[in-house]
Amino acid sequence: xxxxxxxxxxxxxxxxxxxxxxxxxxxxxxxxxxxxxxxxxxxxxxxxxxxxxxxxxxxxxxxxxxxxxxxxxxxxxxxxxxxxxxxxxxxxxxxxxxxxxxxxxxxxxxxxxxxxxxxxxxxxxxxxxxxxxxxxxxxxxxxxxxxxxxxxxxxxxxxxxxxxxxxxxxxxxxxxxxxxxxxxxxxxxxxxxxxxxxxxxxxxxxxxxxxxxxxxxxxxxxxxxxxxxxxxxxxxxxxxxxxxxxxxxxxxxxxxxxxxxxxxxxxxxxxxxxxxxxxxxxxxxxxxxxxxxxxxxxxxxxxxxxxxxxxxxxxxxxxxxxxxxxxxxxxx
Numbered sequence: 001x002x003x004x005x006x007x008x009x010x011x012x013x014x015x016x017x018x019x020x021x022x023x024x025x026x027x028x029x030x031x032x033x034x035x036x037x038x039x040x041x042x043x044x045x046x047x048x049x050x051x052x053x054x055x056x057x058x059x060x061x062x063x064x065x066x067x068x069x070x071x072x073x074x075x076x077x078x079x080x081x082x083x084x085x086x087x088x089x090x091x092x093x094x095x096x097x098x099x100x101x102x103x104x105x106x107x108x109x110x111x112x113x114x115x116x117x118x119x120x121x122x123x124x125x126x127x128x129x130x131x132x133x134x135x136x137x138x139x140x141x142x143x144x145x146x147x148x149x150x151x152x153x154x155x156x157x158x159x160x161x162x163x164x165x166x167x168x169x170x171x172x173x174x175x176x177x178x179x180x181x182x183x184x185x186x187x188x189x190x191x192x193x194x195x196x197x198x199x200x201x202x203x204x205x206x207x208x209x210x211x212x213x214x215x216x217x218x219x220x221x222x223x224x225x226x227x228x229x230x231x232x233x234x235x236x237x238x239x240x241x242x243x244x245x246x247x248x249x250x251x252x253x254x255x256x257x258x259x260x261x262x263x264x265x266x267x268x269x270x271x272x273x274x275x276x277x278x279x280x281x282x283x284x285x286x287x288x289x290x291x292x293x294x295x296x297x298x299x300x301x302x303x304x305x306x307x308x309x310x311x312x313x314x315x316x317x318x319x320x321x322x323x324x325x326x327x328x329x330x331x332x
Contacts, residue, residue: 017067017319029079029116031109033100038086039079039113043071048146048330049119051077051110053137055128055152057101058247060085060240065313068125068322073330077122079113081106081133084243091243092212094203098250103257107137114144123329127151127313128286129248132256135263135294138270147329148275148301151322152283152311153291155263156256160290165193165252169284173222180218183211193252200246212242215249222284223312231314264290267298274332275301276325280309280318 023040030036043066050069054061061078069076082101083091091098110133114122123146126134131150138145154160163169170177181189188195199211213236220235221227235241251257275298279291288305295303304325306317313319 017064017323018069018071019067020063021066021071023066029109029113031082031105031112033105034089035082035100036088037079037082037109037113039077039117041075041077041117042066043069043074043076045075047071047073047075048332049075049077049117049122050125050326051079051114051122053110053124053126053130053133054078054081054085055126055130056084056244056248057081057106057129057133057251058084058091058244059129059235060087068313068319069326070330074326075119077113077117077119079109082109083247084240090239091246092239094205094208096243096246098247101247101250102254103133103136103251106133107140110137111141111144120144121146123147123149123326125149125326128154128311129251132156132258132263135267135270136256136258138273139263139266142269142273145273147332148270148273149278149322149325149329150275150301151278151313151318152286153277153279153294154286155261155290155294156252156258157261157264157290158255160286161193161252161255163287164285166191169222172284176218176221180214183214193249196245197249197253200242200249208246209238209242212245213238215245216241219248219285223310224315225280225282225308225310228312228314231312264294264297267294270298271300274329276321276328277301277303278318278321278325279303279305280311280315281305281307282309283311285311 023042026040028036060080080087124134184195220232304321309315309317
């Protein structure tokens with residue numbers, strides 16, 4: 001079992017992100033069920049392939065995420081998962097149908113993208129929900145994975161969901177929690193995920209837009225160790241907020257279509273794959289208990305506990321540890 005302090009692990013690019021870059025290729029992947037996924041490639045076309053799995057589910061990708069990888073050594077693949085970002089149809093539409101948006105649809109989408117891009121094997125990088133998706137994909141297709149980099153570990157176990165959405169995190173953010181529960185009548189607050197599901201599924205914008213904004217604002221406001229109003233503002237565009245909230249809530253209502261504890265119980269499948277787990281010590285969204293449970297089940301993976309960070313990959317200590325991990329694997 002190997003653990004590190006985040007400061008000791010922060011090497012590469014001076015602990016900073018790489019300079020901004022633009023994609024050299026973009027496209028749409030037709031994955032069936034009427035779904036089209038936006039994808040892009042940047043960096044070195046002949047470099048080491050890596051696929052970036054964004055959080056949420058439903059958050060979409062952002063240009064700065066390309067900067068976690070050395071553009072001279074990596075072939076960087078980003079894509080927006082079903083229903084969000086630049087993928088269509090968008091989950092913010094009043095009649096959005098999420099029946100064909102599940103973890104296992106996304107796992108199949110990732111594998112289809114790999115084959116369509118002519119990539120034999122690639123590094124898998126995922127944070128928050130992306131860590132769950134990365135584990136699900138790698139456990140399903142281990143032969144296609146060269147290394148794994150994870151951040152803010154989230155596996156959708158019942159107590160993880162209850163901590164953040166059913167009242168546990170209220171102990172730390174009582175003021176923000178009060179705003180989160182405000183759209184829900186008192187008699188429904190014992191089951192917040194279900195109460196939000198009813199409102200987010202309502203086709204009336206007067207119902208689902210305020211619910212989507214409240215859900216997304218709660219999450220955005222608790223991501224960082226110190227308040228970050230710019231980050232909150234970046235996540236609360238109404239259309240993006242509704243899509244984010246709807247997709248997240250849909251996944252949480254179904255516990256990610258995992259059996260309880262599946263991703264940790266099946267971690268042994270990954271023993272031969274080099275990996276780094278990056279976790280903020282003061283992560284309230286996905287507390288370190290889950291990263292620790294995963295690391296105990298998968299001791300071959302290096303755990304980097306960043307002592308001055310919360311959940312967000314925008315925090316300097318988290319970014320430094322992630323860049324150190326991708327630099328470490330760049331030459332493999």
